[in-house]
Amino acid sequence: MSTSNIILHSERLELSFGGIKALDSMSVEVEKGQILSLIGPNGAGKTCFINCVTGYYRPREGQIVFDGTDILGMRPHRIARLGISRTFQNPNTYPTMTALDILLAARYMHCRAGMMECLAPFGRSRREELQSRRSIEEVITFTHIEELRKKPISMMSYGQRKQVEIARALVMQPRLVLLDEPMSGLDDVMKEMVCELILDMHRQGMTIVLVEHDIQTVMELSHKVAVLDHGQKVAEGTPAEISRDARVASAYLGRNEADGQQAACP
Ligand SMILES: Nc1ncnc2c1ncn2[C@@H]1O[C@H](COP(=O)(O)OP(=O)(O)OP(=O)(O)O)[C@@H](O)[C@H]1O
Ligand SMILES: [Mg+2]
Structure with missing residues (x-):
């Protein structure tokens, strides 16, 4: 058992499909009890990250440590037994x-x-x-x-x-839950319901990694936000910091970083 406050630590993950770099030196740390959101445009690598942490994909390089245990390369059922669970973007x-x-x-x-x-x-x-x-x-x-x-x-x-x-x-x-777009396609009432559920999970002490395109919801729920673009983490910080980060606007809207314009986040 680790005494660190970091429950999930991923270090320089590399994952490729043919010529496509799905994850490119992707590192992120999640604190116990935190809601960390992973945002970024379509194809940024968000689901690939969840697949790597839960053992569905094996990164070519890097390290994934969960509560002091190196889980890279473990089979999904063993990872699940350690206390990591996930939802699927398109459950089958x-x-x-x-x-x-x-x-x-x-x-x-x-x-x-x-x-x-x-x-x-x-x-x-x-x-x-x-x-x-x-x-x-x-x-x-x-x-x-x-x-x-x-x-x-x-x-x-x-x-x-x-x-x-x-x-x-x-x-x-589970102690750690990775939610892959739990609100996509939902109306406002259902979105509110799922938001409440995520907050209840947080109150119960679960650590949550949330992948979501609804930026307003992300900003309301998260303690920390990491932004992925082309498999790379391009920004990380509190919701307030992220909403001011020009690189986020650049990742989402293709704006020039030098513009220094406000990101598209509220
Ligand atoms: N099994 C696979 N075979 C080939 N390419 C894949 C595979 N899984 C993911 N990719 C590619 O890896 C890149 C990252 O995909 P990923 O599904 O992680 O994106 P995402 O950020 O979850 O996007 P979205 O917001 O659309 O769900 C994309 O270019 C995708 O086409
Ligand atoms: Mg996805």
Whole structure:
């Protein structure tokens, strides 16, 4: 266990696809309990960063340390067991699955009991199942999806699917959650709901990395903002600092840095 206040430390990550540098010497530190937002134009490397931290992509070079443990190269399920969870930008789920099915499946994937143990109505698998049921009910209440419990994904609104996707990420009681555009495509009411949920997660002590295009929301929620462009971190600071940073305007609008104009952020 690390005593440092930094829970996630990524150092000089390099990730390429053919000639495209998706991450280019990308370093970032996240403090325990912080909401850090990662912003930047389409194709900047935000999802690639989440994929690297959660083990879906393996950077060619660099280092990723979570709470004192080097996690670079670890498989996604091992990283998840350490307490890192994520949502997907475009979750891919069977349309007939209900919210409860999705949460049970997410929880089951992390159970330690083997197949034979699961067939027995006692012992470790029984204990794990009871614990799973309890955790799932807590998450359902926490994310306000009680009425979606038995509803198939295909019958849910887009916003409800996003809610379930966040709930899925919480069933393993993570310490660090990476949210990939949790508000994209939502109306103002649902956006407000998700904002409140993120703040509730923060109040519960979770550390959050938020990838989001809604700059106003980012500025309201974040303790720190890092700006990516072409795989490189071009700016980092508090929301107030970032909103004044000409490099941010440059990354988003292609303005000349020398203009020194106010960034597009409110
Ligand atoms: N599996 C892949 N194969 C090839 N190229 C990829 C792959 N994944 C990402 N890329 C490329 O890496 C770059 C960064 O992509 P990434 O998905 O991280 O962008 P992003 O910042 O999340 O963008 P958006 O805001 O549109 O979601 C892009 O040029 C993308 O096309
Ligand atoms: Mg993305």
